[in-house]
Ligand code: KG4
């Protein structure tokens with residue numbers, strides 16, 4: 625067995641730590657701050673950073689205890705370096721540096737998107753390249769061709785809102801709480817997907833990019849133009865039709881890209897991949913095209929540290945103690961992923 629990696633993730637509103645050995649997840653602990661941010665209708669960066677600071681040490685201890693190992697058994701420490709909320713990232717990076725330095729271990733600086741892509745490499749899904757990956761989260765929506773897990777190649781991405789952002793904003797327009805994804809999915813389950821025709825951004829057979837600004841505005845008008853607030857049944861129809869307009873292009877462009885690239889499999893990642901309707905749409909498309917569909921467990925789709933431990937095994941480590949001067953970075957690099 626490869627020496628386990630202790631991985632830490634604090635890029636947004638989840639404080640997470642995990643121990644991963646090769647493809648095996650020995651532990652994965654996630655302390656979500658969602659309840660803390662819910663009253664504000666979105667993540668408040670300063671609140672997130674302060675909460676990470678108070679939580680991260682306990683989460684790391686729990687991950688090590690659950691895996692039944694101590695720091696001396698760890699081969700390396702891995703941490704999300706970018707992209708994300710800078711104050712939140714800093715807590716994870718400073719913690720990881722301190723732990724790695726004290727234990728005289730190498731440190732691996734991991735890109736959060738690389739983590740989402742590498743999640744399907746973990747057991748029990750255990751997908752190997754080549755495949756096309758769709759990562760759809762609150763901050764990102766992108767398609768990558770993965771022929772080598774060390775260097776995913778960007779095929780397309782959103783030109784405005786991320787899919788999860790569009791879903792969260794749509795949920796808010798329909799009076800649902802934050803985060804809106806699960807609530808919108810529940811409401812949509814009782815509505816009609818064809819009751820409303822919402823526009824799909826960037827149509828065309830060769831499109832690999834996404835746009836969700838138009839559909840969001842269309843929902844805004846559909847809600848505002850009514851004389852009376854929609855009743856429960858009408859809200860469900862709006863939710864189902866809106867969700868369909870966001871999810872359909874994700875599924876269709878993922879399948880089309882895999883067929884074009886001639887790969888045998890597609891993978892889902894990111895928080896939106898927890899959505900049952902997206903899984904169904906991609907599942908149907910993959911079956912029609914004869915592709916294997918790899919979907920990690922929901923807990924590995926939403927933000928977690930096990931995926932960071934996975935990606936760290938495809939990222940060059942920095943030897944002890946050369947990483948002390950390295951820092952967190954809020955933005956994504958030009959190619960989209962620092963792998
Ligand atoms: O990957 P993630 O946990 O965090 C980011 O890196 O952004 O993704 C969070 C996003 C949110 O927009 C949330 O509403 C969405 O994933 N999400 C869902 C579902 N569960 C979470 N969207 C649709 N359906 C769901 N069941």
Ligand code: ZN
Pocket residue numbers: 736740761762894895926927
């Ligand atoms: Zn994420």
